[in-house]
Amino acid sequence: xxxVTELVKHVDDQxxxxxxxxxxxxxxxxxxxRISTSIWRDEDGxxxxxxRAERLPRFPGYYEVTFGGAVxxxxxxxxxxxxxLAEELGVHVPVRFVLKFxxxxxxxxxxxxxxEAVITGPVDPDPREVAWLGPxxxxxxxxxxxxxxxxxxxxxxxxxxxxxxxxxxQPRSRTRLTRGDVGDHLAxxxxxxxxxxxVAHHERATLRVGDVFxxxxxxxxxTDVEVxxxxxAPIPTPEVLWRKPPVLALAALPGTALGRLGEPxxxxxxxxxxxxxxxxxxxxxPLPPWPGxxxxxxxxxxxxECEWLVTNGVLPTDVVTRNRRVAEAALRPWTPVFTHxxxxxxxxxxxxxxxxxxxxxxxxxxxxxxxxxxxxxxGHEEHLGDVVAGYGTDVDLDVIRAWWSLRSLLAxxxxxxxxxxxxxxxxxxxxxxxxx
Numbered sequence: 001x002x003x004v005t006e007l008v009k010h011v012d013d014q015x016x017x018x019x020x021x022x023x024x025x026x027x028x029x030x031x032x033x034r035i036s037t038s039i040w041r042d043e044d045g046x047x048x049x050x051x052r053a054e055r056l057p058r059f060p061g062y063y064e065v066t067f068g069g070a071v072x073x074x075x076x077x078x079x080x081x082x083x084x085l086a087e088e089l090g091v092h093v094p095v096r097f098v099l100k101f102x103x104x105x106x107x108x109x110x111x112x113x114x115x116e117a118v119i120t121g122p123v124d125p126d127p128r129e130v131a132w133l134g135p136x137x138x139x140x141x142x143x144x145x146x147x148x149x150x151x152x153x154x155x156x157x158x159x160x161x162x163x164x165x166x167x168x169x170q171p172r173s174r175t176r177l178t179r180g181d182v183g184d185h186l187a188x189x190x191x192x193x194x195x196x197x198x199v200a201h202h203e204r205a206t207l208r209v210g211d212v213f214x215x216x217x218x219x220x221x222x223t224d225v226e227v228x229x230x231x232x233a234p235i236p237t238p239e240v241l242w243r244k245p246p247v248l249a250l251a252a253l254p255g256t257a258l259g260r261l262g263e264p265x266x267x268x269x270x271x272x273x274x275x276x277x278x279x280x281x282x283x284x285x286p287l288p289p290w291p292g293x294x295x296x297x298x299x300x301x302x303x304x305e306c307e308w309l310v311t312n313g314v315l316p317t318d319v320v321t322r323n324r325r326v327a328e329a330a331l332r333p334w335t336p337v338f339t340h341x342x343x344x345x346x347x348x349x350x351x352x353x354x355x356x357x358x359x360x361x362x363x364x365x366x367x368x369x370x371x372x373x374x375x376x377x378x379g380h381e382e383h384l385g386d387v388v389a390g391y392g393t394d395v396d397l398d399v400i401r402a403w404w405s406l407r408s409l410l411a412x413x414x415x416x417x418x419x420x421x422x423x424x425x426x427x428x429x430x431x432x433x434x435x436x
Contacts, residue, residue, distance in 0.1 A: 007073045008033040013102060015111050023070050027108055035103075035110045036080035037068025038095050040117040049209065050125070051132040061131070062244050065207075065214060066114075077113030085117060090124030093117050099202065103246055104220045112246065201418040211252040212241060222362035223248050225290070229364035232338070234285045235278045236357040253359065255351035261344065261379045262426030270353035272383040275376060276390025278348070278355045283337040283369045292336065292365035298406075299331055305410050314412065315432065322436045323409055329402035330368075339367035343376045370395060374403030379426050401435070408432050 006023040010031045026033045041047050047065065054060045067088050071080040081095045095115040103112040125133050198206040204217040217223050227248070230237040238250040258275055259265030265272075302324070309320050340347070341363030349356045373395065377384045388395055408428040415422045422428035 008070050009073060020073055030108050033110055034071035036071050036077045036113040037066035038081045038085055038115040038117050039066055040119050043120055050130050053129055053131045059244055081115040088126050088129045091119055093119055101218045213250045215248045216246050220245050225364055226362040229361040232288060234281050238357060238359055253349045253357040255349040255356035258345040258348040258350055260346055262424050265380060267350055268353055269386045271350045272386035273390030274353055274355045275348050276387035279372050280391045285338045287338055287366050290365060292367040295331055305413060308413055319432050319436055323405040323432050326435050327402050327406035329398055330406050334368040336366035337369045339372045341365055343372045370399045371403050374400045378404055379431055404431055405435050
């Protein structure tokens, strides 16, 4: 008698069906197929975490925030998500489709459908699948993922970014979760009383569970860059506890953020100087193997964003025009260095006058050193002298100010579309008005 194999649809990079194959063959040959998962919560918005059984062939002993599996032939993403919840948790509830994207995972690439479910009754987890089911965790912020037009925008962006960019074809840094890691790092999940939503929008979400940060990114290329950049950086970074795409688990850093955009910084001048010294150490390190953005790409995007700001009446024409002229000074050739790419003050952690670590490395690349210094001091011009003193070499302050204008002009539309407010006091609108 022939063994029964799980049949799945073989699809292309547009999620169009090419045929029917066994799932084992799809994994073995790297053929794209469909996976469906659900994140579930109760009526109060509280989430669940569980640990996979040790007997499972894929990722035994890993902690999970999603339940799911392969989409079988004849099933939709939504039907597969509902079936997996019934099989693994013993519940029969409606699931709501949120989005899908082309995921480049630990064991190959596949189309991943994300759903959410609200469960109001008891659950009966399958012990063959679930070794431990954590407490319901309270979302203390009350924040929810901004899903407005999420499916359409994510599909467009992930199709455009689905393949690894040229120059990023280096082996991925991987950290497998072992039983020892569970005891040392993740058993804390069993005792925490709450989960805090740090950030959530339709491209990514970050949750804090005890002293562990769970980062979920729709574009795993960004996660690849983050893990590789942290491994290369000569300055302190968060410890990678484990990675099971699309989730990356990081240990919390000691200390507090250097400050926040739009608020006075309570950090000392010495702490700001230490941030400048850390930036210099990074810039002196060997280059990462992947390139940054080209000057012509930045200039083209800048023109497009300025046109959008004026056409939609987001800012007065004179403010946009003046800052576009100021930004021109940044659009000059530079010697590439290892840049963080998003070195805002909320990403730099300090304890007293010492740097304890830098987070969020997904934009790291070969870039302009003065761009990092500009992002670090954006909205905090009063600390520019401290940062330059710590950096320890002469810099062109006009170019840093040009990057303030350029970065703010480029960021406003993204911030608005992702639920942030660039018009808040001290933020991007005020930065641009201060140039006038």
